[in-house]
Amino acid sequence: MDTTNRFRTVHLGSLWRFAGVGPGCLVGVLSAVVLGASGAADRLGVGTSLLIIAAVVPAVALPAPLSFWVRADSEGLTLSRALLRRRFHWEDIAGLDMAFGEDPDSDAARLTMRLRLTTTPATGRGPLIGVLGLAPGHRLRGTGPRRLADLFTLLAVNGVPLSDPGFANRLLAAHGLHPLVPGQDPPD
Secondary structure: OOOOOOOEEEEOHHHOOOOOHHHHHHHHHHHHHHHHHHOHHHHHOHHHHHHHHHHHHHHHHOOHHHHOEEEEOOOEEEEEEOOEEEEEEHHHEEEEEEEEEEOOOOOOEEEEEEEEEOOOOOOOEEEEEEEEEOEOOOEOOOOOOHHHHHHHHHHHHOOOOEOOHHHHHHHHHHOOOOOOOOOOOOOO
16 A cells, blocks of 8 residues: 555544533533623523523534544645644654553543654654543553554554554554554555
8 A cells, every 4th residue: 555645544533532522612602602792692582592502512512523633645744633733744753652641530541642743852742642541451442443543554654653562563453453564554
């Protein structure tokens, strides 16, 4: 499979499941302010105004996880989150950090993935790619998301080192995929 001359896109909505809730609530509150300030709430009535606000929140929140994706081409990687797009050249990407830890609220095991960049020399920290809940002992729950396996494949094919290739290979194996060697095209 030739990945150098065509776009490859991985949708990461499964890693950003509740990302739209905050913006949805914010737009809902702004809608309430606008309805109240314009006098529309008085004309429509409280019940109708509340229904409008209640409809706005899911209308904004539900599509948000579908808009989280990574697209690769021969020159670099484009990370898109809702309305924000950032472009990174391959030579600026030093790797994918995979930090295993616990959720501070629930103590549940999780994996936090973040790009490591050469353009931020002090910290090397780049944008957050996603957070994945894990089973106790930092093991996969079932097979793990297929899209995460696709992300690992996409990065490895383009020579981006993963901080824990063993975890990536276990995820790939759980989906029946072969472990990848950085820079090698995946088998068909």
